[in-house]
Amino acid sequence: MRTLLRPVLADVLLAILLTVLTVVTLVGQPGAPAPVALVLAALSVAPVALRQVAPVLTMLVMIAAVGLASLLGYGDLPSNGIGLLVAMFSVATLRSRRVAAAMFATTSAVLVLMFASMLDVVVWSQLAQSALILAGAWVLGEGTQRWARRTKQLAESAARAVADERVRIARELHDILAHHMSVISLQAGLAEYVLESDGPTARKAIGTVADTGREAMLEMRRLLDVLRVDRDEEPDLRPQPGLEMLDELIARTRTAGPAVTVVVSGAARSLPPGPDLCAYRMVQESLTNVLKHAGTGGAQVALEYGPHTLTIRVTDDGPAVRGYHEGHGIRGMRERASLYGGVLTAGPRSSGGFVVSLRLPLAEQ
Numbered sequence: 001m002r003t004l005l006r007p008v009l010a011d012v013l014l015a016i017l018l019t020v021l022t023v024v025t026l027v028g029q030p031g032a033p034a035p036v037a038l039v040l041a042a043l044s045v046a047p048v049a050l051r052q053v054a055p056v057l058t059m060l061v062m063i064a065a066v067g068l069a070s071l072l073g074y075g076d077l078p079s080n081g082i083g084l085l086v087a088m089f090s091v092a093t094l095r096s097r098r099v100a101a102a103m104f105a106t107t108s109a110v111l112v113l114m115f116a117s118m119l120d121v122v123v124w125s126q127l128a129q130s131a132l133i134l135a136g137a138w139v140l141g142e143g144t145q146r147w148a149r150r151t152k153q154l155a156e157s158a159a160r161a162v163a164d165e166r167v168r169i170a171r172e173l174h175d176i177l178a179h180h181m182s183v184i185s186l187q188a189g190l191a192e193y194v195l196e197s198d199g200p201t202a203r204k205a206i207g208t209v210a211d212t213g214r215e216a217m218l219e220m221r222r223l224l225d226v227l228r229v230d231r232d233e234e235p236d237l238r239p240q241p242g243l244e245m246l247d248e249l250i251a252r253t254r255t256a257g258p259a260v261t262v263v264v265s266g267a268a269r270s271l272p273p274g275p276d277l278c279a280y281r282m283v284q285e286s287l288t289n290v291l292k293h294a295g296t297g298g299a300q301v302a303l304e305y306g307p308h309t310l311t312i313r314v315t316d317d318g319p320a321v322r323g324y325h326e327g328h329g330i331r332g333m334r335e336r337a338s339l340y341g342g343v344l345t346a347g348p349r350s351s352g353g354f355v356v357s358l359r360l361p362l363a364e365q
Helices: 002-027 035-043 044-051 055-073 079-096 096-119 122-196 200-229 243-255 273-293 327-341
Strands: 260-265 299-305 309-316 343-348 353-361
Touching: 002 035, 002 044, 002 079, 035 055, 044 079, 055 096, 055 260, 079 096, 079 122, 079 260, 096 122, 096 299, 122 200, 122 243, 122 273, 122 327, 200 243, 200 309, 243 260, 243 299, 273 299, 273 309, 273 327, 273 353, 299 353, 327 353
Parallel strands: 260 299
Antiparallel strands: 299 309, 309 353, 343 353
8 A cells, every 4th residue: 555655645746846836937927827827727737646546537637728728818838738748658658559649639639729829820840849749758658658567577477487486396395205205104114013023124124214314315405405595505416316316216115115116118318307307206206106005015117218208107006096086296297297298197097006107208319
């Protein structure tokens, strides 16, 4: 509310200043001005106070005051027409081009009437000069409107970019935490279960918990280094994970219980960093869901390198899924895939278990 009042207050002060100067100028001329002349002169500038609230009405009042003053023979434009220029600028800034054109035409007609009433012959050079000045106010106002529109579009674009970045960061955090915490939870439970009966298995499980925790912290640090404002410390510039780290991901998942097999067909090739991270996160999220929902059943990760596409399919032989509802993880994978022109499908299998399939386009080689 306060930000809206400030421009209006400035307009009110401008209107008061212009009105006082106009009246003082008329009073200072030889001969006492008629009261009607003073009122019309004031009306030619005072409505500036409402130029941002009702720009068209403001300009119409000013045009009527100037036109009536000319018809009554009160001489030249009050305040040299500065009120009309401000009004023309305001209409061009706040209203459409069609409305501004109508106001310009109306004002031009009044100017012709004024010059005709003052002189026996219209001096076209003076009329053209006045029209050009008025047109300049129109062009300046329309340019200001375009600039304001452009500024608003840039602000909206920046807001969308911030929102998209928040979604991306949330997706990365989900992928990192969901997988590693699932492994940690399962291994901690296993260690507690066999702590007294099977010491070596318990130690191995505790070691897996430690390794997984360190890896989660490392990936979190990589992500948070990008967001740090304080750059006194050198950020971790190691690349994000990709399919070259798939073996480590599979091994870590196997330690949590499920028997995971990997099948690769076609000529394997490297991917750009974005699609490579997308493919890795898809497998990571899918195996996390296997840990959560399929228990210790088997799972398969199949990578098929075609001439133009890479297809990754993660399946498990867990129990039949009933009442399936897509969660945040699946939606996040689908959104990530769409960023790189990929298509992701997911759903329960008729024979039991679940399947997630990702198809990513590959660059020509």
